[in-house]
Amino acid sequence: MDRRSLIRGAGIAGVLAAGVAPAVHAQAAIRWRLASSFPKSLDTIFGAAEVFSQKIKTMSGGKFEVSVHAAGELMPAFGVVDGVQQGTVECAHTAPYYFFGKDETFALGCAIPFGLNSRQMTAWMVEGNGMKLMREFYAKFNIVNFVGGNTGSQMGGWYRKEIKGLADVKGMKMRIGGFGGKVLERIGGVPQNIPGGEIYQALEKGTIDAAEWVGPYDDQKLGFNKVAPFYYYPGWWEGGPQLDFFVNQKAYEGLSAENKAIVEAAAYEAHVVMQARYDARNPAALKQLVGAGTKLRPFPNDVMNAAFKAANELYEELNTKNESWRKVYADYNKFRADQNLWFRFTEMGFDRFMQSQKL
Incomplete structure (x- = not known):
């Protein structure tokens, strides 16, 4: 009797009793390195990569780990795109507009002057055409992008x-x-x-x-x-600069469907946590600075x-x-116009009233 017939006929209990174990292919542990463009001292922006790493480890039961390295540890802050593109590291956490010197289109994946605010940027990326268009662009650099946080509107x-x-x-x-x-x-x-x-x-x-x-x-x-x-x-x-996790295309394609889903879910977690931290911590810091x-x-x-x-x-x-640029900006510009029309009647009106009140 061959092994397959034995398993079908006896079931797992019978197989074990007979001393014949079915072949088990354990999934190999995955170890990636992430190069950040930020120093560890900035716990909000650097911390988004740590959230990403922690969530991947937790969701995979420790079978998929991503070590996080601050700017300068593995490569310079502005060298991370080359590092991911060449496969020196599997992934990076950065602000895409740092790399507009390679192509101005990088900026549209992060922030441009008088562009989208943070909520509008997330809407464009997640429900608009932003993710699709930017992924098409980043593919030229062997990169698969994921949302990686937002600071919210910044100071001047x-x-x-x-x-x-x-x-x-x-x-x-x-x-x-x-x-x-x-x-x-x-x-x-x-x-x-x-x-x-x-x-x-x-x-x-x-x-x-x-x-x-x-x-x-x-x-x-x-x-x-x-x-x-x-x-x-x-x-x-x-007005709403989005950070990204850049993943080497070959490394990403080598993941199972389950691990691809884990990467995406961890990126979304980091995306939300990063802006929540900034929004929660900026008010007290501003009071202290003015004081x-x-x-x-x-x-x-x-x-x-x-x-x-x-x-x-x-x-x-x-x-x-x-x-x-022309292809991506055309969609971005139309989306921005519609968003500004909507926010004029909702967010702006509500915010203007609330900020005039004494709370």
């Missing part, structure tokens, strides 16, 4: 001198992340792309005149208020208007010379 940064009007922007050297620097340059500023862990030193030494990072909670940790007294708002270049002497200021209208005009001129230029 720290300035060594007061910004009274557009003239004060001329010649100003500012650390500004990603795509916003292209617009700053058009209104007279000099953008500098510096990793988060190196900003304080540059601002302290006067190598730069201004710097933006995220908002009060992170900014207080980085100590910017000690070297630049003026804190401006809003961060018009990132310590920080001078809170809105951007002058001429700065906002000039930046808005320059941003739209830039987008029109890119439509004529970057096919990938």
Whole structure:
């Protein structure tokens, strides 16, 4: 009697009694490495990768583990796309707009000046065409993307001198992340792309005149208020910047259907937790900063208007010379128009009333 006939005829109890064990193929343990673009000290933004890692381990019963490495441990903060593309690491956690130098379309997967807010960005990615369009684009870099968090609307940064009007922007050297620097340059500023862990030193030494990072909670940790007294708002270049988990395409395709689902579920968990942490922690930090002497200021209208005009001129230029940008931006732009119409009657009206009340 062959093994198959024995198993069919006797059942598992009979097989075991007969001393014949069926072949069992245990799934091999999976060990990935994740390269972050952020330092460990920033527990909100770096912490999203830790949430991702923890959830994967828990949901897989410890059979799938992702070790998380801060910027500089495995590769530089701005080297993670090359690392994932080349398969040096299996995945990364980063802000896609850091890599607009490779192609401006990267910025649309994160934030562009006067773009979508955080809720609108999530809606575009999850229920709109955002995920589909960005996955088509990232495939050229051997990358599969997953949502990886959002900071919510950001502050406009720290300035060594007061910004009274557009003239004060001329010649100003500012650390500004990603795509916003292209617009700053058009209104007279000099953008500098510096990793988060190196900003304080540059601002302290006067190598730069201004710097933006995220908002009060992170900014207080980085100590910017000690070297630049003026804190401006809003961060018009990132109304809702989305971070991503970038996964090497070959590594992802090698996963079982179950493990692919685990990766996606863990990414969604990290996505929600990251913004919840920022929204919960920023208010107290802002109060503390202002209490310590920080001078809170809105951007002058001429700065906002000039930046808005320059941003739209830039987008029109890119439509004529970057096919990938044109395809994705057309959908993004239409979605943004519809969202702004809706939010005008709901979120904005409610928020305006609530912020006028004494609570």
